[in-house]
Amino acid sequence: xxxxxxxxxxxxxxxxxxxxxxxxxxxxxxxxxxxxxxxxxxxxxxxxxxxxxxxxxxxxxxxxxxxxxxxxxxxxxxxxxxxxxxxxxxxxxxxxxxxxxxxxxxxxxxxxxxxxxxxxxxxxxxxxxxxxxxxxxxxxxxxxxxxxxxxxxxxxxxxxxxxxxxxxxxxxxxxxxxxxxxxxxxxxxxxxxxxxxxxxxxxxxxxxxxxxxxxxxxxxxxxxxxxxxxxxxxxxxxxxxxxxxxxxxxxxxxxxxxxxxxxxxxxxxxxxxxxxxxxxxxxxxxxxxxxxxxxxx
Amino acid sequence: xxxxxxxxxxxxxxxxxxxxxxxxxxxxxxxxxxxxxxxxxxxxxxxxxxxxxxxxxxxxxxxxxxxxxxxxxxxxxxxxxxxxxxxxxxxxxxxxxxxxxxxxxxxxxxxxxxxxxxxxxxxxxxxxxxxxxxxxxxxxxxxxxxxxxxxxxx
Numbered sequence: 001x002x003x004x005x006x007x008x009x010x011x012x013x014x015x016x017x018x019x020x021x022x023x024x025x026x027x028x029x030x031x032x033x034x035x036x037x038x039x040x041x042x043x044x045x046x047x048x049x050x051x052x053x054x055x056x057x058x059x060x061x062x063x064x065x066x067x068x069x070x071x072x073x074x075x076x077x078x079x080x081x082x083x084x085x086x087x088x089x090x091x092x093x094x095x096x097x098x099x100x101x102x103x104x105x106x107x108x109x110x111x112x113x114x115x116x117x118x119x120x121x122x123x124x125x126x127x128x129x130x131x132x133x134x135x136x137x138x139x140x141x142x143x144x145x146x147x148x149x150x151x152x153x154x155x156x157x158x159x160x161x162x163x164x165x166x167x168x169x170x171x172x173x174x175x176x177x178x179x180x181x182x183x184x185x186x187x188x189x190x191x192x193x194x195x196x197x198x199x200x201x202x203x204x205x206x207x208x209x210x211x212x213x214x215x216x217x218x219x220x221x222x223x224x225x226x227x228x229x230x231x232x233x234x235x236x237x238x239x240x241x242x243x244x245x246x247x248x249x250x251x252x253x254x255x256x257x258x259x260x261x262x263x264x265x266x267x268x269x270x271x272x273x274x275x276x277x278x279x280x281x282x283x284x285x286x287x288x289x290x291x292x293x294x295x296x297x
Numbered sequence: 298x299x300x301x302x303x304x305x306x307x308x309x310x311x312x313x314x315x316x317x318x319x320x321x322x323x324x325x326x327x328x329x330x331x332x333x334x335x336x337x338x339x340x341x342x343x344x345x346x347x348x349x350x351x352x353x354x355x356x357x358x359x360x361x362x363x364x365x366x367x368x369x370x371x372x373x374x375x376x377x378x379x380x381x382x383x384x385x386x387x388x389x390x391x392x393x394x395x396x397x398x399x400x401x402x403x404x405x406x407x408x409x410x411x412x413x414x415x416x417x418x419x420x421x422x423x424x425x426x427x428x429x430x431x432x433x434x435x436x437x438x439x440x441x442x443x444x445x446x447x448x449x450x451x
Contacts (some may be wrong), residue, residue, distance in 0.1 A: 037382065041353060042428070076404050080378065080429060104351055128351045137338065150379050152363045153345035159357040167355045244308055249357045 006190045008183075012230060015267060016282065022186050026285040029072050031083045032091065033062040035075065036121050038082040038152045046077060058257035060091045062121075065286055081148040086114040089184070089281045090289035094118045095227040096253050096279070096294050097175050103125040106171040108161055108213055113145035115177055120151040130171075132164075146280045161212030163279030172221045176213045180227035184281075184289025186229045190192050203233040207241050213247040217297040226292045232267035232284075235291040239263075239278065242270040246296040250274040259284075263293065300330060303342065303361060305349070306333045317372050321420065323389035331346040334361055339368035341380075354357075375421045378432040380451060385423040385430040390415050392423040393441065401425040403434075403443060406450040 012020045033043045039063055047054050053067040065088070072078060073085055094115050099105055101123045111118045111130035119129055131146070131154050133139050139158055144156055180204055181194045206227070213223050225242070227234050242248045250263075250272065263278025265271050278293035306314075311328040318326045331343040344362025353361075355374070365383070366376035376384060385392060393413040395403060403409060403424060416422045416436050423429040432449070435442040 073451050076400070076429065076431075076451055079404065079451050080382075080431070102347065104347075126345045127347050128345065130351065130356065139359055147363055147377070147379060148449070150363060150382070152343055153348065153352060153363050155344075155348060155353065155356060156359040157356045158359045163357070164355070169352060169355055 003074055006293075008194070015230070016021070016261075017265070020282070022285055023285050025186070027067070028069065028286055029066040029085055030057065030088045030119060030286070031054050031064050031066050031085055032060075032074065033064070033083050034081055034117065034149050035062055036125055037080070041083060044166065047295060057088045057091070060088070060095060063091060064204065072197050079096050079148075081150055084114060084117055084145070084149060085136055086118075087185075087262040087288045090114055090218055090228065091118060091277065092176060092255060092258065092281065092290060092292050093177055093224050094122060096292055097173060097222070097224045099123045099129075099173065104171065104281060105130070106127070106129045106164075106213075106216065107131045107135060108172045108174060108176045109178055110142055110156075110211065111135070111151075115153060115175060116142070117145055119175055120146075120149070120153055123153060125151065126155050127153055127156045130157055131139060131155070132159060132161070134158060135254040141168060162217070163211060165212055165215040165238055168187075169216060170218045170221075171216055172218045174213045174217055174221070174223045175226075176209055176223060177226045178209050178234070178238070180206070180229035183229060183230045184228040184283060184291075186283045186289065189285070199231045199233050202229075203237060205243040206238045208243045210238055212240050213243070214248055214295075214297070217248075219257065219297060222251075223295040225295060226290065228290050230289045230291075232264050235280075235293070236264045236267060236271050236278065239293045241297065242295060243272045243274070246297070248297055249285050250277045251294045251296050252277040253279050253294050261267070262289070277297070301335045303336045303358070306335055310335075311441060314358065314368070314374075317368070317374050318384060320372060321374060321417075322387075322423065324384050324385055324387045324395070326384055326387075337367075341365045341368065341374075369421070373420055375444070376423065376433040378430075378445075381423045381433045382430045384417075385425060388423050391420055392425055393436075395424060395426045395431070397426075400429075400431070403431060403445065404451045406443055406445055407445070408439070408441060408443045410415055412440065
């Protein structure tokens, strides 16, 4: 481990305790079967024929860890949209969102579309998802994934969140999977390149995004805030900002069979006690670190 | 795609597209289950019916729904992979069944020197492989001209 990573590890030990370690990643794919295109039964048949070793991800339906030497993202089945490859912890925000088929949902930072396509499948391709992002390259990836997965209940939009607020749009459910440092991936390059100033810059952006989302939330509406970052500045601090400034409240989240720790109530400063109801998934051999918080207005 | 030039189709126009699908593939495809839109280059987009409940006028729309295919001259339609998958299961003509080797070739982007029966020359034929529907491509005198998008080749 190089010097920079040692520094990062010491930071995480400070945040999460001495027992925190950077896990050795298992060589495994995580695949969510796209039930908009193929039944679970048919997918399992294909997997058996191909010799893919399937293990159910315990906390979410239709999802497997797969051990294989095949590059799954370069298979015919991937091209045909039979599955989406995404980390198992990144499936949690849509589970907490709990979308229903007849709802209109805003996915504020949607690209490249892992959570959007998951949400669409949970809605059985009905209702409406407004899938927003701002950069052309990311929108291209989003549109490509929506098409590949056969998603028809989505309007892709390109704007800054505050514009919709100014136009008076309101939503009862908003997903904000915010742009982040990505330190939950424990990717050595990311850990080396992430600085405290970079974290603070993103924290400010995330506060602006959650402000837009909070202003667009209907009374009694639900906002899911998530990142794949381990940094409290990008997570608890951002949620605490929304709680203090907009009067949102944190709701307890229960996901069966998911191992997680409570959100932090203190890091450099004291946060709202209810932050402990947020979900913190620490990185393991098979999962990336993730933060998910359910807020209600 | 610019949503400002996307037009939501009325029942009469939807029926015209259904007729084109019927003519080319002998499939009764019911577009009344969807919101149907037409955009630049005569591309047809299908979306959930509830899409119309959204306040579309206030949105900076980039795209709506899924691309079903593109209308072509002489009442033909070039289906996307997803359009082929929706329509292809029931197709009674203008489809080709590939064997394993041909499937690999097709998915890599190669054209195929085959002469399928029950297909119209110079028309878009749906490509099948076992239970899988791989898309649609153009039948010419030289065989199947591969129209699989580069991003979907393996």
